[in-house]
Every structure is written in C-alpha cells, then in structure tokens.
Amino acid sequence: MADGAGARPQVSVQREDFDIAAEIEALTAGNRDIGAVVSFTGLVREMTGEGAIAAMELEHWPGGTENALGKIVAEAEARWPLDGVRVIHRYGPMAPGERIVLVLAASRHRAAAFEAAAFLMDYLKTRAPFWKKEHGPGGGRWVDARECDDAAAERWRDGRRG
C-alpha cells in the first residue's frame, strides 16, 4: 500500500544510473500526508583495503535479487507506518564515484522514515543477492562480506526498532 502511484515499481535492479530528485518527486507526488522523505545513496569508493580501484563489477541474480529486495521492502512496510518506499540498485560495470544504490523511505514523520531507510540498507547489505568484484592494479578481486554489516542487520532482529 506504500506505493501511492500504484503502477510505479518499488524495486528496480538496473544497469542505468538514477535521478535522485526525480525519484523523490515521483514517490511523493499526490500524497500530501507525507512529511518526511529520507534518502540514502551509496557510491563506489575509489580506495579500498587493497588500494585504489579502477573499476567495479556488480553481479546480481536476475529475478532472485528483485524477489529478495521485495521481501525486504515488505518487512519495512510491516514494521513502520510508511507512505512510500523506493529501492534502486545498479548492476554491471561501474567506476569510482558512480551511484550504486538508492533507498527512499517516506512517512508522515521523520523517525519512521529514518529508521526504515537504515533498516532497508542494513538488510539489503546482508540479504540481497549482489556481489562486488573490484578491479585494481592487482587484477580482479571479489569483495569479502564484512562482519560489521551483519552486526548492523542484527540490531533489527525480533522486530526491534533501532
């Protein structure tokens, strides 16, 4: 029910970049009850633990990734009173500085929007099927999952908020 515009998708997994302002506009259009929109954008960093990277490749699971993201969005909607959710995640080759992921959470008041956006990112990081391969001077290298991401997702367990 969060998708006020009806036909607009809540989840997109795409190769192309996205327009943050246009996405916020589309998410909030026609719903004047919305008092808060929290937006998170993830970018490709140049420096990693292994040095500067020249490029990154993001692998996904066509169908499986959208399915997993849809479940994460549904869980956020069940936990917070949201008026809109939008998740866009890119795949394919990307250069440092490019946008990878967008999460928007809209609600009447800011607390739910802030918390839902953080929850969506924490769950996306640990449950959505994406895999990063970095390309640097030493060749290609699959990025290791980070324990701090698991810890961040863990704090939302058992329906806890924040």
Place this chain on the structure above:
Amino acid sequence: MQVLYFAWMRERVGAAAEEVDPEGAATARELVERLRAREERYALAFADLAAVRVAVDQEMTDLDAPISGAREIAFFPPVTGG
C-alpha cells in the same frame, strides 16, 4: 534440478547454471557433498562451507534445508551489495 552458482563460486565451477542429478540428496548439504566428490572444480567451489549461502526456490535458507521437490537451488558466497 537446476543449480545456480554466483560470483566466485560460478567462476570456480565454471558454469552459472546447470542441471544436476541430486542422487537422492535430502538436503543442500548432502547435495554439496555429492558435488564435491564428483569433480575437483566443485571441491574448490565448496572448499569452505562457512562461505556457502543457499537459496531453495529463491527462498534464502541454510545448508540443512530439505531440497526434495525443489526446482532450483542457488549457491553463492555472502552477499556484498549496497
């Protein structure tokens, strides 16, 4: 059943997807054991079971999940999106 591999598991197996005879494997773990015994490339892909994540018919689960009747099993390393 259809078996999918992603990221470095796909690279080590040398295939993104293949039809596999589960040879009576009741769980994902048993399927992994059978694959590991089959060929070196599977032994390499599944060398560290702590790094293996599994989805049965697109439902994220664990290695001890039953797989009888499943159409599709996906194996992949811990996810690193976002």
